[in-house]
Amino acid sequence: MNTAGALYISSAVVLLVAASIKxxxxxxxxxxxLLRAVSASLFVAALLFATAAPPMLALINKWIGIPNIAAPIVYGILTAFDGTAIVLLIHWRGDEDANKLRRATRLCLAVYGVAIVAIAVLFALGDAHVERLRDLDTYYASTPYIREMILLYLAAHTVAAVTMGILCWRWSRKVPGALRVGLLFIASGNALTFAYDFLKYVAIVARWTGHNLDWLSTNVAFTLASFSAFLVAAGFLIPPIGQGANSRWRSFQRYQLLQPLWLEIRSEIPSTSPEPMQWWEPIDLRLMQRERDINDAVLRLCPFFDGTVGAEVYQQAIAQGHAPERAQSEADAAVIARAVIAKGDPAAAPLTPKGRWTVSSADSTDLLVSLSKALARSPLVRSSRTSELVATAP
Incomplete structure (x- = not known):
């Protein structure tokens, strides 16, 4: 297999991987x-590059037994990809009116469906008996019906590339992170697609005027198409991969930030709870287990939550100018720290419900993280814990 064929097959593999993920x-x-449109676009694009590789073109012609029959097949698949790409944009952009979305989708598919049928009819009407695997567009640039077939597929391709490139560029300026990077990749890929079409047009017009610029079509444009495919496939892969990595990183950060709280109340985790997961387990599951263990321990410590301690620390935090949310976290942290000490004292007795403090910082992961930070860093919590140790010393 030559270099061009390897590029096209590699592009097909990349696109197929992207389609599989979707x-x-x-x-x-x-x-x-929207996900259906993305999946369809990637699958059709993979099929396109798999069939457009020169070795595959020769095999298709041989299998069917008609010279250049691979041309209308590949052009039809390319036109189908153009249609699915525009449908993708329609759904990506979105509209509150579902009926309007359906009408636009049906219209686009109908127009490109007619174009696919027209490509097949024009090929059947034309005469392309000499097999051309690389330069069919320029070799038959002046052949009746075949010429119109070539211009039709190029026009459909150009409309889709320009539309997709412009809209992706505009949307990339309104969204952050991995989605923005993905849109820029797609826009860049479509810019190369437009360059591919432009070079094809130049080479065809050169044939019409008696010149020969076939190398623009057979070499430069051919190579641009494979690079375009890599960029578009990467553009679709980057957002889900990037968002997934970002989500796992946030989970890992929360897991680490909860460690001071988990260590503080580890002795109160029920013995029936599973052992902590190993480091190679999914971080989302490890975070869920740590949160569950913390909540179970908080419930066991609840009878020892001293309302006097909580109110005192809360008022001190407010007096120091802390925000109410931070003051609540510090008060809850101090109450938990004192409850662990009280629970371990055989002489200590559970408090009556009326005298207990309500720990509200265990209601969500974000609040638990704030509670854990206060437990590890707050001078008020350290002071409260130290004073209790002094008070209970022999």
């Missing part, structure tokens, strides 16, 4: 029309 997500969200 199909896996589609199984969990079968009703997501």
């Amino acid at each position: 199909f896996a997500a589609l199984r969990k969200n079968a009703g997501d029309t």
Whole structure:
């Protein structure tokens, strides 16, 4: 297989991987029309590059037994990809009116469907009996019907590339992070696609005027198409991969930030609870287990939550100018620290419900993180814990 064929097959593999990832997500969200459009676009693009590789063109011609029959097949697949790409943009942009979305989708698919049929009819009407695997566009640039077929597929391709490139560029300026990077990759890929079309047009017009610039079509444009595919596939892969990595990193940070609180109340985690997961387990599951262990321990410590301690620390924090949310976290942290000490004292007795402090910082992960930070860093919590140790010393 030559270099050009390897590039096209590599592009097909990359696009197929991207499509597989999207199909896996589609199984969990079968009703997501945007995800369906993305999956269809990537699959059709993979099919396009798999069939457009020169070795595959020769095999298709041989299998069917008609010279250049691979041309209308590849052009039809390319036009189908253009249609699915525009449908993708329609759903990506979105509209509050579902009926309007459906009408726009049907219109686009109808127009590109007619174009696919027209490509097949024009090929059947034309005469392309000499097999051309690399330079069919320029070799038959002046052949009746075949010429119109070539211009039709290029026009459909250009409209899709320009539309997709412009809209992705505009949207990239309104969104942050991995989604913005992905949109820029897609926009860049479509810019190369437009350059591919432009070079094809130049080479065809050169043929019409008696010149020969076939190398622009057979070499430069051919190579641009494969790089375009890599950029577009990467553009679709970056957002889910980037968002997934970002989500796991946030979970890891929260897991680490909860460690001071977990260590403080570890002795109160029920013995029936599973052992902490190993470091190679998914971080989301490890975070969930740590939160569950903390909540179980907080429930066991609840009878020893001293309302006097909580109120005192809260008032001190407010007097020092702390925000109410921070003051609540510090008060809860002090109450928990004192409860651990009290629970370990055989002489200590549970408090009556009326005298207990309500720990509200265990209601969410963010509040638990704030509570853990206060437990590790707050001077008021350290002071409260020290005074209790002094008070209970022999």
